[in-house]
Amino acid sequence: MTAYVAPNAKRDSPDSALRRFRQKVVRNIYWGATIGSVVLAAVQGWIGHHGLAGLLGVASILFIWAALQSRHRLLPQKYHAVFVIVTCIAVNYSIIENGIKGLYWAYPVMSSLFFLFNRRLTLIVIPVVYGSFVVSSYLALSFTHSWRFAVSLAMILVLGGTFIVLLQRLQKSMTELVVTDPLTGLYNRNRVTQTLIENIQQKERYKRPASLIMIDLDHFKSLNDEHGHLFGDQMLKQTAKRLLGAIRATDTLFRVGGEEFLVVLPNTSSQDANVAAKKLIKVIGSRPFEGKGATVFITASAGVSELQPGQAWSQWLSRADQALFEAKNNGRNNVVLQSDTTSDAGNPSNKDD
Ligand SMILES: Nc1nc2c(ncn2[C@@H]2O[C@H](COP(=O)(O)OP(=O)(O)OP(=O)(O)O)[C@@H](O)[C@H]2O)c(=O)[nH]1
The missing domain is CATH 3.30.70.270 (Reverse transcriptase/Diguanylate cyclase domain)
Structure with missing residues (x-):
């Protein structure tokens, strides 16, 4: 008979390990967004785009708050909705204001969306955000630029989506392995x-x-x-x-x-x-x-x-x-x-x- 030494519940459950992993990814997304928005706010202020600079300043404060909160818990998805709305407005504004230079920010924003929501919400949020970026680029740029942007962003989505699906499958089989006894299958x-x-x-x-x-x-x-x-x-x-x-x-x-x-x-x-x-x-x-x-x-x-x-x-x-x-x-x-x-x-x- 083996003595039951109570394991550390934090280490013990694969589910809690997965939750901690997601929490870390989300925290790093918010720190990354903070760095990006602070730098951009300074640049936009410097070149006289005060509206965009102000928006980015407010966004950085929200991102710092979310990053600090994510140290202790997995933030509810409604907070990420704020992230999406703020970054989506900022990127669209940047595309309209700065033209082709604004497109660069669409890529990191799109990539981060894969990690913030559950599968159902991701499938709703990504097409909406993608559509808004493509429409802005169509309005602000020549067709020759906007279709290239639309296709390259779509490729990022397909690659990112494939990676996430494979990662989830891997996660699932690793979790199964961790909780299954290989001899009996129990x-x-x-x-x-x-x-x-x-x-x-x-x-x-x-x-x-x-x-x-x-x-x-x-x-x-x-x-x-x-x-x-x-x-x-x-x-x-x-x-x-x-x-x-x-x-x-x-x-x-x-x-x-x-x-x-x-x-x-x-x-x-x-x-x-x-x-x-x-x-x-x-x-x-x-x-x-x-x-x-x-x-x-x-x-x-x-x-x-x-x-x-x-x-x-x-x-x-x-x-x-x-x-x-x-x-x-x-x-x-x-x-x-x-x-x-x-x-x-x-x-x-x-x-x-
Ligand atoms: N074949 C096999 N034996 C195992 C496995 N895991 C543990 N054992 C053996 O199970 C035995 C357990 O021995 P004890 O804890 O002394 O218990 P016991 O002989 O059943 O005595 P009581 O429980 O007091 O009736 C040890 O000989 C272990 O080597 C396993 O996966 N396969």
Whole structure:
């Protein structure tokens, strides 16, 4: 049995890593926009375009605010809408005022749009902004310049869009890899925190119970020692299959350690989870496992805990771990239901087998 050392929730969830990545990209876009708009405001003021200089000055203050805010959180999309409106007006104004020189600013503005919005909004915002730039260039420049601008900007959009779609696919498959156990194909420990937090939120909002079952195969070390590690791997795969076949579609099964599995049961009281745990223990222990060269019987122990009001995910998990520890101490091949009155284990490391 592995002791559950509560991982750092910040590092633990791939979703939060992705969020931090987006937050950093957005922050850098705003710092880049700040530098660009401050320099341009100075230049426009110098050459006497005071209207544009003033607009850029106001924009730089907004961008600094957004960049500072993005240090702590991912700004809501409505703030980015302000960025789009301000930069769009500034670029269109610049094209009309400065002619061909104004076109240069269209490229960085268009490129940044890929990172600020969700897919649906991006598909709306980009054509609108692109259309406005093309119309301005058509009004301010000769056709020979404006069609070249329209085509080159469209090429940037196609290349940028392709890059973003591929990056999202890569992100998705990397996330899958990070949260998947390669041996059994089950979710691994990296996905546990997110699922527990979701269940806690469900309980707080809808007052629905939720329970955990922590399962650990008994004497797995001896099995490995006797039949070899590859045989042990086969047993783990078969165990995962049996457990998956015995849980509800709404339950989630994780492999959280070497021979340790966790089931998260939404909408399930401790009594019902206790019944489910007994069934799972039976599903493992009642039939022999057939591996290469040997047929063996394997038993398992389980600890059950129901989520208590105000409980943190790590405490909830620790209680299931504690119950499992008791099941092991009771002689294995049994289920222990963590009673609500037992004090929370503040330090999970004392429950290592
Ligand atoms: N085959 C295989 N074995 C693993 C894997 N991960 C961990 N193990 C083994 O699982 C065994 C766990 O041993 P222990 O923690 O002592 O637990 P146990 O022998 O099951 O004893 P109890 O849990 O107290 O019943 C160790 O021998 C590990 O090497 C794996 O991916 N494949």
